Amino acid sequence: MKQHYLLGFLLAAGIGAGCQQDKYLLELYATTRYDVLKLPAPAETANLLAVAFPSASVGYVGGAGGVFYTTTNGGQSWTSRTQAALGDLRKLYFSSATAGWAATSNGLYQTTNGGQTWQRAQYGTAIGPYGYIGAAWDVRFVSPQIGYAAGATGDLLKTTNGGVSWTDQLPAGHQRFELRAVSFTSPDSGQVVGEGAHYVTSNGGRNWALYNVSPLYGYDVLVYGKARYLQAAGPKGFSDNSPIGGGSGDTRFVDNNLNWPIYALARYGGAGGPIAAVGENTLIRYDPEFSTQPDLTPWTYVRTPEGTSFSATFRGAAYADAHTLYAVGDQGALYRFIN
Amino acid sequence: MTLLLHSRRVLGAAGLLLAASLGARAQVSKFHFHTGIGAVFIKSAGPFLTQTYGSTNYGTYELRTTDAHALPFNAGLGFDAPLLQFGQGEHALGVSLNAQAGLLVSPAAEGFSGRVLYDFPEYLTYLYGAKASKHAKHPFGVGVGGGYRFSHFFLPFRAPSALLEGVYSSDDTDWFLRLTADLQPTRFYNYASSQGAVEVLRIREVNIQIGRSF
DSSP, X not given: OHHHHHHHHHHHHHHHHHXXXXXXXXXXXXXXXXXXXXXXXXXXXXXXXXXXXXXXXXXXXXXXXXXXXXXXXXXXXXXXXXXXXGOOEEEEEESSSSOEEEEETTEEEEESSTTSSOEEOEEEETTEEEEEOOOEEEEEESSSSOEEEEETTSOEEEESSTTSOBEEOSOTTOOOOOEEEEEESSSSOEEEEEEEEEEEESSTTSSOEEEEEEEEEEEEEEEETTTEEEEEXXXXXXXXXXXXXXXXXXXXXXXXXXXXXXXXXXXXXXXTOOEEEEEBTEEEEEOGGGOSSTTTOSEEEOBOTTSOOOOSBEEEEEEEETTEEEEEEGGGOEEEEEO | OHHHHHHHHHHHHHHHXXXXXHHTOSOOOSEEEEEEEEEEEEEEEEEEEEEEOTTSSOEEEEEEEEEEEEEEEEEEEEEEEEEEEETTTTEEEEEEEEEEEEXXXXXXXXXXXXXXXXXXXXXXXXXXXXXXOTTOOOSEEEEEEEEEEEEESSSEEEEEEEEXXXXXXXXXXXXXXXXXXXXXXXXXXXXXXXXXXXXXXXXEEEEEEEEEEO
């Protein structure tokens, strides 16, 4: 009889255990929730190049043909302040909700009223300004007074008076490259990248070390931490590098080794803040927990919540807060990624 | 009278034959061969590499959905053993241990058709009548069982499974018709950092098989 009970118990336990379902995990994906936003007509298909969010709610996007829009409610609605005379707005830098700079195909512009009006920046000498700056690709400030800008004609511009005047840092006769982006961690220490060129200074621009990195085309650069910088480039894509001269073996790529062209880098806050890179069909972020090659790189290729790729070419990106990243791109692409 | 006596002799002989025949309805062998066809219900929705970049194995991923019924043609071997007998061997609690392989066929289940599915369905069983034990005398029998289907598709997994079978025993062979089915679908997940576990594949298998002892 005991055997009957035992077998009955085993039968019941077996059937009962069958009701508890196992969970089989196939793959790990770094993903992010996101919203696809739209600018109002006629800019809904404009090629967008730049975005800046000086606060979580106030933001700006710029693009080809002087397209410039602002939001005060975190991207829910957008107001046009487009001015064709600005040219293509390539980079935006805002130090407050209303004060900022735009590097455009027509020059370097400053606004103090959220883009309602712009003043074009000029070259300057000790005796005063002497002419407008031409096409520019990037502008960044490391303090209220000190800023750097990259000019399309190879100018490497610096201001020490809050942008009243700018001076070229490269000596006359110096080999000129098309420069696309600047990144400084202090008034004296920074890097510049462009067409096959990578400049590094550690003395506020008095001297620049040139590293020719052809055939790479550097679209953006971001110095982070004490000893590393990120480069967004084409055609090789994203790379995380030790300082130039620090050895060739310390370069990390994205975890899936996929090197779509990467066009922009974004960072929120200081050390330890989130960092992202965007480009063709690509969003990359620092997420070692979900890296498919955690022993090699913490940088992960991020997908949609369904595991699919983002089907957009992103040209610019900016954090609104530590959890919200905006990216803009071709054909009116305007995405809000929420982590 | 002669005819009646003859008839009684014939009936008596027939009765002896029948009794002898009934006496041979016991489980003939614990081992069997079986083959059959089934249905595998597949539902998937997950990323699929649609475009590679350069010479890498990576590229863009698009969402691909599949909702299809595949037919597994399968065959295998089994071992049915009574562990506890009662009712003079007409009832038995036991085990049915099986191993089989099936080929999935479905034009609608892209990515799944043509794959081999290895199954090891193992059951605790209750059998009544034929094949219950070597002492059973009924020519027909039925059986039910519950257990697990241990499987290997593209990865090993297990699914709770139930068994129902009907048995006919001839003098030297047990024939059975067996229906097995997953009690619930097996779900496979991707773990996405923003979503947690996201179901990408669901599989449920049903089989009908004919088998005979050897």
